[in-house]
Amino acid sequence: MKVPYEEEMWKRYREEIEKKMAYYREVISLIPSDVKSILDVGCGEGTFLKHLTSLERASIIVGLDVSETALKYVEGLKIRASAGGLPFRNGSFDLVTCLQTLEHLKQEVFIRAIEEIKRVTKKYIIVSVPNEEPLEYFLVVCPACGCHFNAVGHVRSFSPEILRELFSPDFSLKALRECGDLVEHPTYNRVLFGALRSYLKPPPPRGSICPQCGYVAKADKGRISYSQMPIFLKAVKRIADLLWRPKKRRLWLVALYERVIEGQTGNR
Numbered sequence: 001m002k003v004p005y006e007e008e009m010w011k012r013y014r015e016e017i018e019k020k021m022a023y024y025r026e027v028i029s030l031i032p033s034d035v036k037s038i039l040d041v042g043c044g045e046g047t048f049l050k051h052l053t054s055l056e057r058a059s060i061i062v063g064l065d066v067s068e069t070a071l072k073y074v075e076g077l078k079i080r081a082s083a084g085g086l087p088f089r090n091g092s093f094d095l096v097t098c099l100q101t102l103e104h105l106k107q108e109v110f111i112r113a114i115e116e117i118k119r120v121t122k123k124y125i126i127v128s129v130p131n132e133e134p135l136e137y138f139l140v141v142c143p144a145c146g147c148h149f150n151a152v153g154h155v156r157s158f159s160p161e162i163l164r165e166l167f168s169p170d171f172s173l174k175a176l177r178e179c180g181d182l183v184e185h186p187t188y189n190r191v192l193f194g195a196l197r198s199y200l201k202p203p204p205p206r207g208s209i210c211p212q213c214g215y216v217a218k219a220d221k222g223r224i225s226y227s228q229m230p231i232f233l234k235a236v237k238r239i240a241d242l243l244w245r246p247k248k249r250r251l252w253l254v255a256l257y258e259r260v261i262e263g264q265t266g267n268r
């Protein structure tokens with residue numbers, strides 16, 4: 001199936017490489033010194049893989065993604081497959097990385113992906129996900145069927161507590177860091193904000209697809225048009241903005257795991 005505007009999305013990601021340099025450096029700094037083979041699950045258009053090639057001791061680097069369009073941009077070894085079914089033998093790679101992918105996976109694929117990542121890695125796993133993303137806050141409303149959905153297709157949110165247990169008991173968490181840009185993390189009243197969303201019906205951004213009816217947003221109308229709100233609502237929003245001030249927070253969480261060897265006590 002051809003996904004509308006997908007080409008445009010991957011192209012935009014490639015153009016954002018510069019902005020992500022520091023983030024990738026941070027992730028690479030977590031890679032243990034005895035890693036020689038790496039599989040990147042959900043490699044997308046391959047910008048992280050490109051950074052990985054600077055790691056001279058890694059002689060085998062493979063990118064895997066479900067999107068054929070994204071893989072067109074990937075240089076080097078690549079394979080098209082779902083994260084829920086990795087076409088490799090047990091313990092094929094010293095390290096499996098999975099960056100900005102798990103938050104997109106529906107429950108069924110997610111559960112299989114966790115098992116598959118554990119199966120094909122020999123020693124280590126590195127995972128990166130949005131830092132406690134408030135999924136509700138980014139909901140948009142489908143103009144065709146009225147369904148509320150996350151505009152960037154994120155279906156799950158991760159906290160440090162969730163990450164700690166993600167691959168246990170087979171793998172133990174070795175390092176957990178916050179990284180990426182310092183961004184405003186919204187704090188808000190769920191009831192008030194939900195009411196505002198139902199009233200304003202923020203349209204989905206261009207290229208997003210309604211999971212309920214398949215509507216594809218063609219124009220980018222911006223998130224929420226606060227300027228069109230009636231005066232009394234503007235006043236309420238002013239007060240709400242004072243009460244629930246955004247907190248600054250790093251955009252991403254990155255975690256390193258190591259396989260627990262039987263007979264050894266993991267330091268948990």
Ligand SMILES: [Zn+2]
Nearest residue numbers: 142145210213
């Ligand atoms: Zn819809």
